[in-house]
Amino acid sequence: MGSENSVDLYRTEPGSLAGRYLRSFWQPLYRAKDLPAGEAMPLRIMSEDFTLYRGQSGAPHVVAFRCAHRGTQLSAGWVEDDCIRCFYHGWKYDSSGQCVEQPGEDASFKSKIKIRSYPTEEYLGLIFAFLGDGAVPALPRYSDLDAGGIIDVLLSEEWPCNYFNRLDNLGDPVHVPFTHRESRSRIGIDVVVPDQLIAEENDVGIKLTRKLAVGKSQARYILMPNMNHLRHPLRIKGAIANELKEGSVDRFLWRVPIDNDRCLGLGVDIVHLEGEDAKKKFREFSSETEPDGPSHVELGKRVLQGKAKIKNLTGADNYELTRIEDYVAQVGQGAIADQTNFHLGRNDIVVILFRKIWERELRALSEGRPTKQWKTLARSDFNGQE
Ligand code: FES
Numbered sequence: 001m002g003s004e005n006s007v008d009l010y011r012t013e014p015g016s017l018a019g020r021y022l023r024s025f026w027q028p029l030y031r032a033k034d035l036p037a038g039e040a041m042p043l044r045i046m047s048e049d050f051t052l053y054r055g056q057s058g059a060p061h062v063v064a065f066r067c068a069h070r071g072t073q074l075s076a077g078w079v080e081d082d083c084i085r086c087f088y089h090g091w092k093y094d095s096s097g098q099c100v101e102q103p104g105e106d107a108s109f110k111s112k113i114k115i116r117s118y119p120t121e122e123y124l125g126l127i128f129a130f131l132g133d134g135a136v137p138a139l140p141r142y143s144d145l146d147a148g149g150i151i152d153v154l155l156s157e158e159w160p161c162n163y164f165n166r167l168d169n170l171g172d173p174v175h176v177p178f179t180h181r182e183s184r185s186r187i188g189i190d191v192v193v194p195d196q197l198i199a200e201e202n203d204v205g206i207k208l209t210r211k212l213a214v215g216k217s218q219a220r221y222i223l224m225p226n227m228n229h230l231r232h233p234l235r236i237k238g239a240i241a242n243e244l245k246e247g248s249v250d251r252f253l254w255r256v257p258i259d260n261d262r263c264l265g266l267g268v269d270i271v272h273l274e275g276e277d278a279k280k281k282f283r284e285f286s287s288e289t290e291p292d293g294p295s296h297v298e299l300g301k302r303v304l305q306g307k308a309k310i311k312n313l314t315g316a317d318n319y320e321l322t323r324i325e326d327y328v329a330q331v332g333q334g335a336i337a338d339q340t341n342f343h344l345g346r347n348d349i350v351v352i353l354f355r356k357i358w359e360r361e362l363r364a365l366s367e368g369r370p371t372k373q374w375k376t377l378a379r380s381d382f383n384g385q386e
């Protein structure tokens with residue numbers, strides 16, 4: 001770690017190596033339900049600004065941040081059909097970025113004006129875009145995992161830390177008995193450090209197997225370049241928990257840089273339940289409103305400032321408490337964790353392997369060699385381990 005040959009995994013602005021690599025994959029940018037038809041939003045991803053809007057047709061679009069006329073911010077303008085009209089002097093652009101109207105200008109002018117646009121698609125309750133240059137790959141779909149499942153977007157959150165602080169946590173079951181001591185003990189779960197962790201590179205990224213003393217083993221996947229997948233039984237509290245106890249969940253989490261010291265966490269649950277009745281109950285349950293009060297980010301910040309203690313946060317439900325705990329551990333590493341001062345041990349094998357793969361891929365990219373073509377996670381990857 002941190003040798004002079006190490007590659008910079010943290011910086012993702014345009015032109016940076018990690019930024020070029022991440023831009024060669026589709027990235028989720030926004031929770032679909034937060035963007036109504038006819039609305040535009042400014043968006044910052046990998047230190048670059050964009051305009052995200054949803055046309056009247058319902059289709060999401062991503063175009064350049066600024067108008068080509070005199071540069072004002074397009075998100076302040078109006079969505080008309082699937083076009084966006086500038087707030088300042090009314091130039092109008094279609095979703096390909098082509099200028100299609102310029103009030104008061106010569107008719108021949110508009111054909112010469114085009115702003116950048118980016119392939120955009122909605123999938124799993126999220127809006128994805130391809131922000132890179134060159135050939136556009138197909139958006140990866142997890143068709144045999146999402147088949148028949150209920151899509152539940154569980155989180156969309158901005159944290160003040162580098163995306164790699166968060167990626168390092170994806171393959172880290174050793175933090176659970178400590179970081180999540182309070183939340184787990186409140187629901188009577190006693191988590192122990194796994195006896196053995198096995199990390200193997202495969203076609204999707206890394207397969208992490210943890211063997212527990214009691215003979216059980218559990219697998220999870222870190223999916224290159226910036227997501228992971230967990231499969232677990234449906235865990236919900238309250239009156240309907242018993243009725244839905246046969247359910248299972250495929251959970252996907254993405255970590256996307258906003259800039260070098262902020263990142264976006266997006267998470268989707270694909271909930272599998274038998275029978276329409278159970279599905280209906282779950283939908284009713286999951287549409288209940290989110291809790292009021294300070295956000296997990298606000299509470300996590302207070303803990304890091306010494307103004308609150310996790311053990312005293314009795315108002316937060318268990319899910320919120322888990323997020324606060326993760327926030328405290330990962331933002332607590334500093335906005336950009338100082339890897340030159342890391343002392344990695346046996347339990348960091350996933351962190352070590354993950355960084356090795358990333359560094360290898362970035363070196364290939366910088367030397368113009370082909371990078372590894374990752375596959376999409378499929379049911380067959382589980383080999384009966386579910
Ligand atoms: S700045 Fe957009 S139309 Fe003038």
Ligand SMILES: [Fe+2]
Nearest residue numbers: 175179180326
């Ligand atoms: Fe955690």
